[in-house]
Amino acid sequence: MKxxxxxxxxxxxxxxxxxxxxxxxEITTRFVGSWAISEMKGNLTNVEKFMISSREGKRMVHKARTELVKKIYKNPEILAKFEELVGAKILRIFSDISIEEDIAMTIFVFDKPLDSKTT
Incomplete structure (x- = not known):
């Protein structure tokens, strides 16, 4: 499974x-039931790091990052890659980023448990 x-x-x-x-x-993914939880550290570009020195910059970077990720995961070709890898259908995806900590989390919810897979 690892x-x-x-x-x-x-x-x-x-x-x-x-x-x-x-x-x-850095990225770590764990399968828990029908969830794949990906924790990502060190996401921000140098430009984004500069922008977040102001409150408005933090808001803009957070909004841009979360909206872009939502858009990416609406692409059927991208979803198919994940589904093929784990042998399950994606039902929904939740994603957010903590700008201050530079940590993003994405939770992929599949239609069946993933943690019973053995490799």
Whole structure:
């Protein structure tokens, strides 16, 4: 199972790098029941780090990041990559980022348990 969790993390990183411009510095994915929980550290670009020195900048970076991630995960081709990897359908995705801590979390909810997979 750790192998699939690692592959899931690498897929998240690859997609973030392609669509956001940089991938997270560190990423950990855990399967819990029908959830895949990905925690990403070191997400912000140098420009974003500069922008968050003001309250308005923090708001703008948070809004841009969360809206972009929502848009990315509406792409059926991207969803299919995750579904193929774990052998389950995605029902919904929750994502947020703590700008101050530079930690993002994405929770993928699938239609069946993932933690029973063995590799």
């Amino acid at each position: 192998k699939i969790e690692h592959q899931f993390s690498m897929l998240v990183r690859e997609i973030r790098k392609e669509y956001v411009g940089n991938g997270p510095r």
